[in-house]
Amino acid sequence: MTTIAVTGATGTVGGLVARHLAEAGAEARLLVRDPSRAPDLGLPVWQCAYDEGPALGEALAGVDALFFVSGHESADRMADHRSVVEAAVEAGVGHVVYTSFVGAAADSTFTLGRDHGATEDLLRDSGLAWTFLRDSFYAEVFPHFAGEEGVIRGPAGEGRVAAVSQRDVAAVAAEVLLHPGDHADRAYDLTGPEALTLAEIATVLSEVTGRPHRFHDETLEEARASRAHYGAPDWQVDAWVSTYTAIRDGELADVSDDVPRLLGRPALSLAEALTAPR
Incomplete structure (x- = not known):
């Protein structure tokens, strides 16, 4: 049986992946910074962080497939990602499934997509088998884009985004982790079934929540000013502003x-x- 390690299990996607694996009876372990927040799924829990090389290496000993959730947005994100890749190599992990981003590359308009592109390069050069789950923006975050006043503000124009559900990402990740050999050295673009403008997304939010929502198309200057506080x-x-300019430029429109x-x-x-129920 494949031994699977899951990072990010205290978050939404990692937690859903862990639940899928537990339900499938997989031999899995959860790698978390705070064990008190780990989901109670009857799976062993290991305490470690991405920048804790020795603890991370110990947690990865004997692991065949690693679900590597990209680190939190920070100035040190790439150093943390490099630490994970190096620990996986040293521990002899066979396969890494990484949550990347649609269009990840050094010239990605969404600035954090550049970190994803660099991490993909690290994994390609590591000698490990890999699978990249290139997620579009998560559908579940758009209510937070709107804020309490129900207005989505940003320089997205008439651009479209094929937002993907976190539930679909987790289901795909579990499928890949359970059968890693079938997905070695492949990249998958994970999107929703349609590409919507932010004005259309605001309409859906209005229908779902029963509260009025709308989209306000900001200029770049307005976008920076509205976030200055x-x-x-x-x-x-x-990164925040480029979320919208990537949509404006059509980089997230493909389904x-x-x-x-x-x-x-x-x-x-x-x-x-x-x-959908959580």
């Missing part, structure tokens, strides 16, 4: 058939993603 560093503001092909069912729509 957070006091965030420049790199983070750039992939990878989710239905891998799961044998249609990808969840935005409305389904927002109303």
Whole structure:
């Protein structure tokens, strides 16, 4: 039986992956920073962080397949990712399934997509077998884009985004982890079934929540000014704004058939993603 390690199990996607694996009776372990937040699934829990090389290496000993959730947004994100890859190599992990991003590359408009591209390069050069799950933006985050006033603000214009449900990403990840040999050295674009403008997304949010939502198309200058009160560093503001400019520039408009092909069912729509029980 394949021994699987799951990072990010205290988060939404990692937690759903862990649940799928537990239900499948897989031999899996959860790698978390805070064991008190780990889901109670009857799986062993190992405490470690991405920047804790020795503890991470110990947790990865004997692991065949690793579910590697990309690290939290930070200035040190690439150092943390490099630490994970190096620990996986040293521990003899056979296969890494990494949550990447659609269009991940050094020139990605979405600035955090550049970190994903660099991490993909690390994995390609590592000698490990890999699978990249290139996720579009998560459908479940769009209510948070709107804020309390129900307005989505950003320089996205008439651009479209084929947002994917976190549930679909987790289901695909579990399928790949349970049969890693069938997915070695492959990249999958994980999207929803349709590409919507932010104005259309606002309409769906209105229908689902019963509260009015709308989209306000900001200029770049307006986008920076409206986020200035957070006091965030420049790199983070750039990431926030580029969320919208990547949509504006058409980099998230393509609809992939990878989710239905891998799961044998249609990808969840935005409305389904927002109303499905958690």
